[in-house]
Structures are given as C-alpha cells and as structure tokens.
Amino acid sequence: MSEPLAPQYNPSSIESGLYRWWSERGLFSPESHAPGSGEPYVIMMPPPNVTAMLHMGHGLNNTIQDVLIRFERMRGRRALWLPGTDHAGIATQNVVERELAEEGLTRFDLGRDAFVERVWQHVRETGPVILEQLKTIGSSADWSRTYFTLDEGLSRAVREVFVRLYEEGLVYRGHYIISWCPRCLTALSNEEAEKAEVDGKLWHLRYPLADGNGYVTVATTRPETMLGDTAVAVHPDDERYRDLIGSSVRLPVVDRLIPVVADPAVDPSFGSGAVKVTPAHDPADFEIGRRHELPTVDIMTPEARISLAAPPRFQGLDRYEARRRVVAEFETLQLLERVEDHRHAVGHCYRCDTVVEPRLSDQWFVRMEPLARPALEAYRNGTLQFVPERRGDDYVAWLEGIRDWCISRQLWWGHRIPVWYCEAPRCGQTSVSRTDLTSCPGCGGPVRQDEDVLDTWFSSWLVPFSSLGWPDSTPDLSRFYPGHTLVSAPDIIFFWVARMIMSGLHVMGEVPYTRIYLHGVVRDTLHRKMSKSLGNGIDPLEVVERYGADALRYSLVAGMSVGTDVILDPNDLETSFAPGRNFANKLWNAGRFILSNLESPPRPLAGNDPSAVQPDELSLADRWIIARCDATVREATAAYQRFRLNDAAGTIYHFIWSDLADWYIEQVKPRLYGDVQGGDVARAVLAQTFDVALRLLHPIMPFITEALWRRFPGRPAEASISVAPWPKLDARAEAPEALRAFGLVQELVSAVRTIRAEYGVSPGQPVRAVVSEVSPETAAAFEQERATILRLAKLSELSSGETQERIGGHAVLSDGTAVFVPQGEAIDVSRECNRLGGEVDRLLRLVQSQEQKLGNAQFVSRAPSDVVERERQKLTTWKEQWEVLVKKRELLGCS
C-alpha cells in the first residue's frame, strides 16, 4: 500500500486484483458482514443465457443492479444479489445445431441422448464465460449461490409446479392453433412470436359458386392457405350474401366443394365481407371451423412445406413458392380479382426471426386467467410499484388480455415434460408424475414419456423461490423470499417479470418483489437497438480494457435517467466513455494529493476525543466544504433511493470535481505546506470529506473508490469500502451561512479572474482589487478568506473602500458588492464602457420587468406572500447592482 501512486490512473492494473480480493473475502455474501444485523435486501439477477457473451444490455442491466445492491449493502442491509444462468432452450439448441451443421450433421444424426450430451458439453464450456465477464465489470453478486435452470434442484421445482398446476386443473393438454417456427421446428408462446409490420399484399380471389351463377370474392394475405380451405364465411346479417348461406362454392385449384357458412366473427365492412376459412392454419378460422364442425385440412409440414393433403403438384413446395404458384393458377383461371399492397403485422420467431406459421397441434398449456387475477390485484392495491410508473400500464394491459400459455416445445434441450402415456392398448392412461415412471400406474403396462420439453421461461418464472431451494423449506428460502427489487429491460416484462409475480403469488402466496425498475435499451446514435446483426454494438469488455470498468459503469449510469434509453456511439467511444475515465483520473489525482498529505491518521473532526477538532478551529472554507459534503450526502442518498442513479452520479461528480478539487484543495494548499496555520484541521477536513465522497461514489465506481479508500492511513488491512457504513447526515447549524459567505468569496475570485482574462493580463502578473459597497457580513467573509482570495485570484492586494483610480475592470457580485481591478492607462476605456453598458442594460431590463411584476396588483394579492417577498428581494438586489454599475460608468466617464 505504500508504493507511490502513478499520476495517471491505470484501471487495468488494479481492477482484477481488487475483484479477487473481494471474492476471497466473501464480501458479496449476505453472511459476510455484520451477521444477523439489518433487514435482507434481495435482487434476483435476470439469468443470462448460458451461451451468452456480454453485451451492453447486460452491462447496463447489471451495473444498475450492482449499484443498488452495493448501496443497500453499505446501508447495512443483508444484501443478496442472486445470480444464475438460463439453459435457454431454443437459443442454446440452435447454437449447438449450428455447430453440428458445420460438421455436416443434424441433431437427428446424433439422436436425442447424444445430442443432449453434446449440448451439456457445450454449456459446460460457455456457461462460466458470461459470469466471468460480469465480474470484470464489478458485479458483486453472491457467486457461491449461482444456479443453473437445469440444475437438479431447479428441475425438481419445475416438475413440482407442473404437477401441482396439473392437479389444480391449470395445466392442460389442448389441440389448438399455436405459433410455430418452421426453422426451429417447435411451438412458441404468443410472446415468443414477435409481431413485426411487413409490407405484404392482399389477394382478392374469386371462388365460383357451385351452381355456376357467379362467384364470391375472398381476400387473403396468405393465398397458399386456400389449399386447406373448408368453408367460406359471411356475416349472418349481411344482406349481400343472405341467399348464399348454406350453399356451396367450388374451391378453385383444389377443385373441392366447400360450404358457405354464417358466422358473426366476420366483419362485413372489411374487403368483400366474405372470408375464406382455413381451420388448420388460422386461429380465427379454427374457431369458426369449430362452431360449424368444419373439417380441418392441414396442408403444411412442420418445415412449412406443402403437405400430402394438397394436390400433388404443390406437395413439397416451400410456403412462399406455393404462394406464387397458387396466385399464378388463379390468374390463369381468371379468378384473381385484384392484388393490393397491404401492410400488416406478422409474427416472427424471437430466436431466429423466421416468419411463424399458425399451426394446429397438440400442446400443453397453462390456464393463465386464474394466475393473472391476483397479479393484477397486487398492482392495483399498490403492493407492486413500477419505476417508471407508466410501465404498470403495459403490465395491466397484458394481464387483462392474457391468453393461455403454450409451454410445450418440440425441442430436446430443456426440462422434459413429466407426463407419461400408457402404451397398453386398452388403457392409454395419461400420468403426470413428480417422479419418473417406468410403468403405467393404472394398468402396469409400458409407458412412454412425452417427447417434448418445457418452455425455458417455465423454469425462469420460478427462480425467485426455486433458486433458494424450494420446494424444500430451506433457511435461504425463509430468509430471502420475498425479495425486493427487480431490475430488468422492458423487453422481458411479459416473458419473465410478470410471470414471476404470478408464480410467486400462486406458489408462495406473496409477490417475489415489490419494486420493478425497468431501465431503457442501449441504442446507437440513430436510436437503433444495439445488436449483433446490425453490427452496431459496443463490446463492454473493450471499454473496460480501454477506459476501465468504473468508466464504463459511470457512463452507463450518468447517461441514463429513469426509464429512458441509453444512447452510445459505436463509432466514437471517446465521447461516451472519456468523461468517466477523466473523472476517474481526476479522482485518482485528488486522492493522490490528499493521501500524500496524510502521513498519519488525521485528527477526528468531531466527537469527545480530546484531539478532536473544535468548532472554532474551522475556517470558513472548512465549514463550507463540510456543508457541501453534507448536502451531497443528502442529495446522493435520496437519488439512489429513488433509482435516480444519474442524479446520484451527477451530484457526487460535482462535489468531487467542482467543490472539493477546484476549490477546497486549492484553498487548503498553503495550510498543508505549513505557510499558514491550520494544517492539521485542513487534513482532518480533507480526510473526512474525501472519505465520504468515496463512499458515496462506491456503488457506481467500486474499483477506484476501493483502491483509494484502502490507502487511508490507519485503515485496517482487511477493511473494505464495499462493506463500509453509508455516510450519515451531519448537518451544521451554520451551513447556510457558510454556503453564502464562501459563495461570495468564490464570486469575488471568479470576477477578478474574468477581468484578468478580459484584459489579457498574463497569468503570472499580480493585480490589485478594490471592493466597495461591501456589507459587514461579506467583509467578514473576505477577511476570513483573504489569503485564499489573494492566492486564487493572484492578487497583490485586496483593499476596500473608495479609490482615486478610475480606469480598470469592474464587476458587481450577487449581493451588490462592487469589484474594481485597476488597469492603469493600458486599457481601452471605451471597451470597458461597452462591457459595463451591456451589463447595465441587462440589469435595467430585469429591474423594469420586476417592477412591473410587483406593480401588478393581481400578483401582489394572489401570489403567496413568501413569493412576493422573494421577488421584492430580487428587485432590491438587481437595483443595487444596477446602481453600482451606473456609478462606475460615471466614474469612468462613459458617455
């Protein structure tokens, strides 16, 4: 710890070492510090996919969680941030299938067991990668509790919940139209079929009436489905078609007679008012088909090629090729009435973006309405709070319109559905079981397990309790359920967040968390979501390498306000991340300066210790920085609590850079160098305020704050800032006075500096300053900080009162104090007159508008009296300032 600190902060030289030190000491475990004390505070990390590589979305999401968990940990809560990885059924299976494809193999070549083994092999390699990456950005999760959604324990939870829901009648097997991905060859839930607007066409097709008297026109966006049409439907009240109801039309191309049925689901105002009915390929048509007992003709294979149910010349064609051929035949038959452009929403597989195909099949579903009701109630009665609030609207809308959840997937990678079918011919019993079955519980005959696996989200929706040991009653479960805050990107509200609430309420009887913080999405400067396919991503690890993890975190946090997106420029890392790096460097150097002046522990700033600094030893500057520090504690703490992390970052940044570094450190230098008295007091104040600043900043920039904090003299070697107590408020009675008084000192110094710059006085050249119209309080402040003023404004002399000199720079401070910096004959008087003239005009305008306002009887009578009083004060101040400058102009002889 005693080696000298380099003048330039080098994050890579300290970050990994500090992280290792934290982990070795187990600081991220809720058991690690102050055992038994503090209420628990629990965040469930959204488990990244096992195959994932860290991207900015992870970076943002995990930085926010880490800030919150570190904040609460320092505030004395028993903080548990529980990490895990998700087996990510479709995604992971796709990755391994792609690997196989490169070897010229498919999963079917390997067979189920060998394929699953192959996926495990892959997952064992890639699984730890993302977690290691999360560590490099400083994530203080409790890695000793890391779970995997396919772990034995979590699998048991999955099975228990499936069986329970089945027993409660909430899990059922059904024959319905579901969204099917023809590339992944599996069913998808409604949420997994993402609607995207596409420019399509609307084909108007003529179906000839069976009696030869004309035709009826139907419109479709998917003409190929006509191969499976089994009816034409019209609205029962539609006059145009009344006579056709009950008759038949001849389905062209297929040459089949199909009935015209009347169904209220048809909208008579759309298109021709007649609609083709394809029960096997459209959910609405399926319902119509049901009501009219229409046959279903499934014309598509799982790969979305035309099946044997269609005429031979179409069989085996891809759906889009079949579409072209069907349209061509209609054209040839002169039955294609017209084609129009039609923009509409089409479902796309959320994993591979393939257009999904509505498909009729047997799947397992969860009945959602009974689960949604309590979840809705928990929001309405205020138990759940969304940040930002408006996200609650989405939640409500989704729950209110909830549809049953298709949970079976035709995949091999995942939790096998715990259902066995008896193969005995006369039994055929379906058994749902917590334990694997080898024979039929009904007849003892042979059984066959359902081939399908469960939706990945069926395991992740249980994580808030399954990761804590449920269904066993473990100490962790009783201690850490329910949790507190859930931090998520908005895109998984329905996949994950809302479903966890439902499972938590249903299984545990309590919501898994009460605050849901939904942050924004990381986008590029064109506001496009960062993605691999667009190639507009920024690699967080590259940022860590070049700027440090703290700079990455700072930029993400500071660039984001509650619920808004984070815009980063992939082509210009400097603009986004240099501020964080610069700030880290500033902090590092302030730390270097302060620590180098603290060879031994400083005197305590307060308390009963006889060596403690007494109040009357504090200078105005000391009292000022202590007051500023206190305000910063107050503001930063409030900001963290309100999830306003950018405010917290900004407040602390300003305190460290503008107050502590720019003013206090500069003020304190002569005292430290022994030129004036009070060095030990300055050291005490520096140590105290810097320590507080480091602790306030630690949640956002954990590495550099730890590195500096550990180096304080007298700090025990094992102490870590990550479990240091959060700074307490320490309000001093004189705070407002100190803020005002030192503020005027700052104004005076700035005024002189401005005049110096205005007149090109070289930096080394001392000048004199004369102040007049000084109130006794201001004079006292200037007197107390005379040395500071002389030094920082580079004055050879500061006097007050009138002077014979007239030529020079003039200014007026906010309290009306006049400042004069004599410039001899060298300067251009007309220029100064001009400058002052501008100021005088500005003030005059202010005064006039203010007089008007106060002259307004309405204002005086209607505005609250304190506001009126404040406005009067303003007028007085501006008038004073104006008068001072007018007098100056007269003295200068301005025209």
Next chain:
RNA sequence: GGGCGAAUAGCUCAGCUGGUUCAGAGCGCCUGCCUUACACGCAGGAUGUCGGGGGUUCGAAUCCCUCUUCGCCCACCA
C-alpha cells in the same frame, strides 16, 4: 387500429410540486495557461424563438388542448 412516451445548446441529456438552480450539465467549440494532485488538466468565453399554434394563470420549458415529427408496447380486419 388501440395504448404510452419523447421533442430544451452542434451532440447526449438534466430541469421532480408552475415562481431563487430557470434557461443548466457533460462532450464538442473559441481564448489563455506545461501554476510542484491531475494537459484524462486549470482559468475564462460563445451558443437556445425550451418542436409549431392556441389556452389556463398574477406568473408556463413546467399544467391543458391541438398540430407536426420521432420512438415504444399491444392487436386473429382475413
């Protein structure tokens, strides 16, 4: 089609309960400085019809209406 949000300096964004933060910050830009913590720095400076229009109010960047433009979510008008 339904719902929600945003528009403030060249860029990215603060501005929370209408009035002492009221027009701000950072980056960028201009000027001068290698001042013994830091040039990833110091000091000083310029830049705005607060998207347009209307309204409420003593008072509007802030509340209401409307228009424009851009997002996001939801949706079985085939």
